[in-house]
Amino acid sequence: xxxxxxxxxxxxxxxxxxxxxxxxxxxxxxxxxxxxxxxxxxxxxxxxxxxxxxxxxxxxxxxxxxxxxxxxxxxxxxxxxxxxxxxxxxxxxxxxxxxxxxxxxxxxxxxxxxxxxxxxxxxxxxxxxxxxxxxxxxxxxxxxxxxxxxxxxxxxxxxxxxxxxxxxxxxxxxxxxxxxxxxxxxxxxxxxxxxxxxxxxxxxxxxxx
Numbered sequence: 001x002x003x004x005x006x007x008x009x010x011x012x013x014x015x016x017x018x019x020x021x022x023x024x025x026x027x028x029x030x031x032x033x034x035x036x037x038x039x040x041x042x043x044x045x046x047x048x049x050x051x052x053x054x055x056x057x058x059x060x061x062x063x064x065x066x067x068x069x070x071x072x073x074x075x076x077x078x079x080x081x082x083x084x085x086x087x088x089x090x091x092x093x094x095x096x097x098x099x100x101x102x103x104x105x106x107x108x109x110x111x112x113x114x115x116x117x118x119x120x121x122x123x124x125x126x127x128x129x130x131x132x133x134x135x136x137x138x139x140x141x142x143x144x145x146x147x148x149x150x151x152x153x154x155x156x157x158x159x160x161x162x163x164x165x166x167x168x169x170x171x172x173x174x175x176x177x178x179x180x181x182x183x184x185x186x187x188x189x190x191x192x193x194x195x196x197x198x199x200x201x202x203x204x205x206x207x208x209x
Contacts, residue, residue, distance in 0.1 A: 008161065014145055016173075017182040019077055021070075021123075024178030030066045031125045035100040035201055038062060045099075048190075052107035059098040059203060070123055071096050071205060077182055078119045078207050094119075098205035103128070103138065107200075109191035111143060117185035117206035127175040128200030138194035140173040142187055175200070 021027065035055075044053040060067050075094045084090055101109075114120040122140060130136045144167060150157070151168025158165045172192075173181055183189065185206060194200045 010161065012146075014184060014187060015081060016142065016187075017077060017081060017180075018173065019073075019180045019182070020176075021073060021178050021180065027066055027069060028125050028177055031063070031070070031203070032201055034063055034066060035102065035125065035203075036199070038100065039102055048109045048112040049101065049103075050108045050110055050193075052101060052103040054102075055100040057097040057099045059100055059205075060096060063098075067098070070203065071098060074119075074121055074123070074180065074182065074205055075207065077180065078121075081182070082118070092209070094207040095209065096205055096207055098203055101202045101204060103191070103194045103200040103202075105195060105197060106193055108138070108193040111141075111188050111190040113188050114185040114206050117208045119182055119207040120185040120187075121180055121182040121205050121207075123180045123203045123205075124175045124177050125201040125203060126199060127177045128194055128196040128198045130174055130194070130196065130200070131176040133196075134174050136194065136196040137192050138175055138196070138200050139192045140175065140181060141190045141192055142171045142173075142183065143189070144168055144170060145187060175202070 038055055039053050042055055045056055047054060060071055075096065078094055079092055082092055128136060128138060130138050146167065148168045158167050
C-alpha cells in the first residue's frame, strides 16, 4: 500500500471443522437402517425442527457399535481442536448426547444454539442428493457471531479478508454423506429447507465436560 506497511491479523476466530470419515459407506448404511427403524418406533420430539423427525437424545444407547464409532470419531476430532489457555494440547473425557434427524421435502431447522456444551456437531448419513445437486437445499447455515451491525450500516461493504464477505450475514455448508461438521456450541445455526424427494438423514451431537 504505497509507503505504508500494514500487518493483518485475525482475532476472535470461530473454528468450524469439516471432516470426512474414512470408509463411511458401510457405516452410513447401518446408521440409515437403524435410524429409519427407530423412526417407526418413536414419535420423536420437537425442538428447533420445522417438520421432519427428531429422535430423543439417546442415540448412543440405541445406535450400537455404529453410534460408538461415530461418536468416538467426534470426540477425537474435538480433542484435537481443544487446548488449555496456554495453547497446550490436553485430553478431555467428553460426555456426549446425540440424536437422529430425518428431513423430507420442505423440512428444516430454525436458528438455535446449544447451551451447556463446548462443541456441537452434525454428521450426514444421507445428504438426500444435495451432494450431487446443491439446488436441493438443506444447507447448514451459520450466523455471524459478530452480529448484524456491519450489514445494517453498510450492506454493500465487506472486509477484504478470508471470510470477510459474509460479515453481518451467514455462511453455508452443503451437506455431503460421510461428512462431519464440528462447531462451537454457542454458534447460532439453522438448516435451510430441504427440497429433495429422498430422506435427508443426519445425526446431531453435543460434547460437554
